[in-house]
Amino acid sequence: MEFVLSAAIGVLAASGIWLLLRPRTFQVIIGLCLLSYAVNLFIFAMGRLWLGAPPIMPRGGFVNPAAYADPMPQALVLTAIVISFATTALFLVVIIVSRGMTGTDHVDGQER
Amino acid sequence: MTLSPEHLIIAPILIPFFAGALMLIYDERQRRAKLAISLAAVVAMLLSSVELLVRSKGSELTGGNDIGFYLLGDWLAPYGIVLVVDRLSAMMLVLTGLLALPALIYSAAGWHKQGQHFHTMFQFLLMGLNGAFLTGDLFNLFVFFEVLLAASYGLLLHGGGQLRVRAGLHYIATNLAASLLFLIGVSLVYGATGTLNMAHLSNLVPGLADQQRHLFHAGAALMGIAFLIKAGIWPLSFWLPTAYMAGAAPVTALFAIMTKVGVYVLIRLSFLMFGPHAAESSGFGTTALIAGGMATVTFGFLGVLASQGLGRMAAHLILVSSGTVLAATGFVLAGAGASILAAALFYLLSSTLATSALFLLIEPMSREEGGIAALLALTADAYGLDEREEDRQPEVGLAIPGTLSVLGLSFGVFVLALAGMPPLSGFIGKLGILRGLIATEAVSPWLSGSFIALLILSGFATLVGLVRIGIQTFWATEGEPPRVLALEIAPVLALAGLLFVLTIKADVTLRYMQQTANAMLQPSVYSEGVLGAPRAADAPVAEAPE
Incomplete structure (x- = not known):
């Protein structure tokens, strides 16, 4: 499982960075999306990998903390997903405006 | 729960939040109402920040270091999010208020009419800034960074135009990538230490096992890169001049503090996590801060010399200022003494005020035909930029007499302050x-020695560059002087007045900065205070007000 997850994060991040460095705005935004997927998976993995362990403990009585997953990264990743979704949407709007104003989808607003 | 004075700590976040939300209800045509709400909110925010500053100075009994805490949701410190006010954050809060008020008054001269929701975004930006200065939790810091960045994306595009959209595109892409780096760093730090609370981290760092320490260092380095991008350190600062040149004047005047947020976080986290107490980790990142800061100063002053227009020059002056403070922080982290940090904080205060005022001066100074305007157009051609829209609506309002001399005198004040010439701060x-x-x-x-040489050289370059612009604008002009409204010149004069106050009251301010720097070098005061902050639910009922 560790290998699959780290390979997934690596591939997502690598393709994200490659796309981020491309000159077309559409490629840039797809690159940012892929990068944020990689980052979200990474945050999730930082809570260590668990199988079938719930993150929330029942109320009262003695509970064995080892049987539960770390809830913190799950909460963090939720926040990170929402924020990166919102900012990506905002970036998309700017990209469309730029396309409309300059007539090109080059990130510099003109072909070189 | 009654409204006790401790709730004042969250006021600098809540006031702009509610003011900004309230203004969304108003129609875009009701600008006067929005302006009134906005002004009231900024004044209230400034007053509460000043009160927090006075309180953080504390009494002699506590050694002059009163740290205020606010446990959100009344959760104990390492488990919940805590807001912390110490001297450094109180100072930054006041600085934010002092920049926001003139910028807002300036925007009333017509700038706020150029686009939608100016005042709302302005307030949300302030909320993000204040939150970033107050929070004691790394992930909460990320959230407030995103709040201020989202607002700044909107504000940068305020007024529209192709130039702004293009600059905004680069600005947003850079900052989104930086935020992702920040997230990776935060999660690595959490994975290595199991906490996100800055005070808790500061306590845990000395006892980390070797294996975790490497992970922790990697996380801290990634976070550091994200903050350095925001602070505009040299190889990562190419987005900055274009973005700051493109923004509307009151927006960039407030943006002057945006790089300082990065600087503030670096100062805060460096001393908490890598101070002298941190065993093997102490001094981590010192080389990067010193080398990067010095490279930034070099790039900044070369940029100042190469700039043809005041806008580009002011943007490079921002780089000089944050580079100087970053390098000085690096030196202090290497053990060069708290007095350097104190002086660097004083310099940060003075240079931020002066660059902010310079951004307000750009447009009135280049308003006339010929002179600098022609030069700007020439530069714009050379850089392949499009001309700004020149056909602005003729404004109604009180024009001031003797425009050129007032503009010239205030410009002179900022030149002296930025170049570091004797009479001023x-x-x-x-x-x-x-x-x-x-x-x-x-x-x-x-x-x-080389940093000393760089500091003197950068001051000299600033002087040469700004005086060149000054001569072109004020002495080599022909025809009618520009028409400048009183609403536009008053904030500039207010900022100049602040610089004078800072100079006259230098002993008081410097003593405050010295105490701040001493406190930064003793992170145990901060961390033990945060971790020992009592819950309100546990407090005795008849608690005496502080």
Whole structure:
């Protein structure tokens, strides 16, 4: 499982960075999306990998903390997903405006 | 729960939040109402920040370091999010308020009419800034960074135009990538230490196992890169001049503090996590801060010399200012003494005020035909930029007499402050840094010597660049002087007045900064205070007000 997850994060991040460095705005935004997927998976993995362990403990009585997953990264990743979704949407709007104003989808607003 | 004075700590976040939300209800045509709400909110925010500052100075009994805490949701410190006010954050809060008020008054001269929801975004930006200064939790810091960045994306595009959209595109892409780096860093730090609370981290760092320490260092380095991008350190600062040139004047005047958020976080986290107490981790990142800061100063002053227009020059001056503070922080982290940090903080205060005022001056100074306007157009051609829209609506309002002399005098004040020439505050800050550098023996004399040379050289370059613009604008002009509204010149004069106050009251301010710097070098006061902050639910009922 560790290998699959780290390979997934690596591939997502690598393709994200490659796309981020491309000159077309559409490629840039797809690159940012892929990068944020990689980052979200990474945050999730930082809570260590668990199988079938719930993150929330029942109320009262003695509970064995080892049987539960770390809830913190799950909460963090939720926040990170929402924020990166919102900012990506905002970036998309700017990209469309730029396309409309300059007539090109080059990130510099003109072909070189 | 009654409204006790401790709730004041969250006021600088809540006031702009509610004011900004309230203004969304108003129609875009009701600008006067929005302006009134906005002004009231900024004044209230400034007053509460000043009260927090006075409180953080504390009494003699506590050694002059009163740290205020606010446990959100009344959860105990390492488990919940805590807001912390100490001297440094109180100072930054006041600085934010002092920049926001003139910028807002300036925007009333017509700038706020150029686009939608100016005041709402302005307030949300302030909320994000104040939150970033107050929070004591790394992930909460990320959230407030995103709040201020989202608002700044909107504000940068305020007024529209192709230039702004293009600059905004680069600005947003850079900052989104930086935020992702920040997230990776935060999660690595959490994975290595199991906490996100800055105070808790500061306690845990000395006892980390080797294996975790490497992970922790990697996380801290990634976070550091994200903050350095925001602070505009050299190889990562190419987005900055274009973005700052493109923004509307009141927006960029407030943006002057945006790089300082990065600087603030670096100062805060460096001393908490990598201070002298941190065993093997102490001094981590020192080399990067010193080298990066010095490279930034070099790039900044070369940019100042190469700039043809005041806008580009002011943007490079921002780089000089944050580079100077970053390098000075690096020197202090290497053990060069608290007095350098104190002087650097003083310099930060003075240079931020002066650059902000410079951004407000750009447009009135280049308003007339010919002179600098022609030069700007020429530069715009050379850089392949499009001309700004020139056909602005003729404004109604009170024009001031003797425009050129008022503009010229205030410009002169900012030149002196930025170049660090004797009578004004910039000199006091720079002198303090220089004196500390000469006295120190913690770093090699070559290193401190080259930073001294850079500081003097950058001051000289600033003087040459700004005086060149000044001569072109004020002495070599023909025809009618520009028409400048009183609403536009009043904030500039207010900022100039603040610089004078800072100079006259330099002993008080410097003493405050010295105490701040001493407190930064003793992170145990901060961390033990945060972790020992009592819950309101546990407090005795008849609690005496502080």
